[in-house]
Amino acid sequence: MSKTIAINAGSSSLKWQLYSMPEEEVIAKGLIERIGIADSVSTVKFKGQTETETVDIADHTQAVKILLDDLIRLNIISDYEEITGVGHRVVAGGEYFQDSVLVDEKVIEQVEELGLLAPLHNPANAAGIRAFKEILPDITSVVVFDTAFHTTMPEVAYRYPIANRYYKEYKVRKYGAHGTSHQYVAQEAAKILGKPIEDLKLVTCHIGNGVSITAVDGGKSIDTSMGLTPLGGVMMGTRSGDLDPAIIPFLIDREPELANAEKIRTVFNRESGLLGVSGTSSDMRDIIAGQEAGDHDAALAFDMFVDRLKKYIGQYIAVLNGVDAIVFTAGIGENAPEVREAVISGISWFGAELDLEKNASGSEGIISKDDAKVKVLIVPTDEELVIARDVERLKKS
Ligand code: ADP
Numbered sequence: 001m002s003k004t005i006a007i008n009a010g011s012s013s014l015k016w017q018l019y020s021m022p023e024e025e026v027i028a029k030g031l032i033e034r035i036g037i038a039d040s041v042s043t044v045k046f047k048g049q050t051e052t053e054t055v056d057i058a059d060h061t062q063a064v065k066i067l068l069d070d071l072i073r074l075n076i077i078s079d080y081e082e083i084t085g086v087g088h089r090v091v092a093g094g095e096y097f098q099d100s101v102l103v104d105e106k107v108i109e110q111v112e113e114l115g116l117l118a119p120l121h122n123p124a125n126a127a128g129i130r131a132f133k134e135i136l137p138d139i140t141s142v143v144v145f146d147t148a149f150h151t152t153m154p155e156v157a158y159r160y161p162i163a164n165r166y167y168k169e170y171k172v173r174k175y176g177a178h179g180t181s182h183q184y185v186a187q188e189a190a191k192i193l194g195k196p197i198e199d200l201k202l203v204t205c206h207i208g209n210g211v212s213i214t215a216v217d218g219g220k221s222i223d224t225s226m227g228l229t230p231l232g233g234v235m236m237g238t239r240s241g242d243l244d245p246a247i248i249p250f251l252i253d254r255e256p257e258l259a260n261a262e263k264i265r266t267v268f269n270r271e272s273g274l275l276g277v278s279g280t281s282s283d284m285r286d287i288i289a290g291q292e293a294g295d296h297d298a299a300l301a302f303d304m305f306v307d308r309l310k311k312y313i314g315q316y317i318a319v320l321n322g323v324d325a326i327v328f329t330a331g332i333g334e335n336a337p338e339v340r341e342a343v344i345s346g347i348s349w350f351g352a353e354l355d356l357e358k359n360a361s362g363s364e365g366i367i368s369k370d371d372a373k374v375k376v377l378i379v380p381t382d383e384e385l386v387i388a389r390d391v392e393r394l395k396k397s
Contacts, residue, residue: 003027003077004085006387009128011120012036014063017384018076021085021392024385028076032063044070060127064135085140085395087387088129089180091121091230093145095171100148100390103129103141111143117175117229119265142391149179152220157319160228174232176224178206178330180386182214183221185329185379190219192365192377193325201320203313206381207339208330209237209282213309215316223319225312231269234308237282240272241308277301284332284339306342313343317350325375326352334380337362344368344376352376 001020008015017029028046040057043050051074057063071077087100092114101107108129115122125143132141150158158174159167166172182204189204190197197219204214211234214224225233225241235241251267252259258267275282278290278301287305290298317323332339337359344354351373358367368376 002084003082004087004388004391005083006087006089006384006391007128007132008089008384008387009060009124011124014060014067014128016067017388018071018083019385019388021388024388028071028074029384030067030070032057032067035060035063042066042070044074044076046074046076059131060124061131061134064128064131068135080136083136083139085142085388085391086132086136087142087144087391088125088132089146089383089387090125090129090143091146091177092118092175093147093151094175095151095173097143097145097148098151100142100144100394102394103133103143107143108133120269140391140395142387142394144180144387144390146177146179147175149183150174150176150214150221150224153223157223172228174224174227175229176212176214176221177226177230178210178212178214178224179221180383181206181329181381182212182216182224184383184386185327185381186214186216186219188379189325189327189377192379193375195324200324201322202325202327203316203320203323204327204329205309205313205333205343206330207309207328207333207336210239211236211241211309211330211332213312213316215319217320223316234312235277235305236273237284238270238273238275240268240276243268274301274305277304284336288336288338302338302342306339306346309339309343310346313347314350323350323374325377327377327379329379329381334378335362340367340376340378350374 004019004021006017012035014032018027020027028044030044032042034040035057038056039054042053057066090111094114094117096110108126111122111126185204186202187197189202190200202216204216206212210230212224212226215222231239233241258264274287278287278298287298287302291302328340340359341354344352353369353372354367354376355369364378364380366375366377
């Protein structure tokens with residue numbers, strides 16, 4: 001038995017999950033928030049208990065130290081040596097990484113270099129990797145990329161119809177994201193459907209704060225809605241998704257201070273989506289409550305969100321030239337029957353029809369009617385488990 005830790009580092013947070021492998025049993029999990037901000041909070045959950053500690057944490061190295069100290073202090077491990085592997089989730093792998101890899105200095109430098117594609121995430125991911133290398137230099141250390149699953153996309157899908165030189169010089173192309181999640185739920189869906197994944201055409205819908213839709217043909221991603229960065233595709237919590245690109249110069253003509261990369265990124269990444277349209281919240285629970293209370297802007301935000309999901313699912317049914325199942329996952333996909341019902345009832349022509357009771361109960365598995373031509377499923381995502389499995393896989397190689 002060995003213990004493997006899966007790490008998901010954000011700009012000011014570090015989420016972790018400790019597994020006993022190969023049993024795939026979760027021993028403990030936790031979250032460190034407000035790194036680099038006063039009153040950082042470390043939460044550890046294990047054996048049904050939750051421990052919370054407030055302490056100033058300056059950076060990711062210190063966060064990793066606190067997390068490892070917590071594991072010993074709470075008797076979850078008795079010695080650092082018990083941890084034999086660590087897997088780090090990295091958002092952008094660019095064209096360098098088609099699969100998870102063992103960490104070395106070059107890999108860390110490439111992750112840092114790819115910060116241009118994921119400025120909010122990759123620098124934090126690299127800091128987490130360095131912190132573990134410093135404290136536990138000898139354990140198996142693996143990086144798992146959100147983009148790797150999408151490297152099977154054909155050129156026709158990943159290129160943008162702009163001058164070639166932007167691709168040649170700057171690698172401006174679609175990379176997608178949420179790859180570990182799409183891959184995991186596609187594999188789980190095949191198990192639930194009792195068919196080899198090679199025989200299935202699936203549309204997987206990861207609908208959380210970030211939202212992405214993927215066309216999975218025979219287990220391979222052939223197109224996905226996020227683009228060069230996670231801003232592209234469908235409408236999200238605070239991100240716009242696809243727009244007419246002329247909106248940007250149009251706004252700059254009217255508000256010249258927007259002619260600044262950071263400002264324009266903020267407008268479309270942090271002030272748009274459900275938040276921008278509702279004017280009140282990026283959280284789907286608030287949007288549904290607002291809609292039920294008769295708030296016009298919340299209702300419009302809900303309807304636009306559903307409309308964009310339907311359009312992408314429809315596109316991917318066309319790209320796949322058919323579909324066996326539509327899979328819902330992540331915070332909204334797993335927990336909001338209202339969204340699933342609105343999306344599926346709007347595309348029933350394709351042969352998908354929900355069993356409304358199963359949809360309302362929200363349990364994992366098939367939620368379409370028994371005789372529906374296209375199955376609809378809820379599959380809870382588990383990105384941390386994919387990370388832990390990849391550490392095991394690369395340890396043996
Ligand atoms: P992230 O992309 O940050 O990992 P999650 O996958 O946790 O996000 O999804 C967060 C979203 O899930 C939020 O919009 C939240 O409102 C939504 N959500 C969570 N639970 C429910 C629920 N019971 N009903 C509707 N929406 C929910």
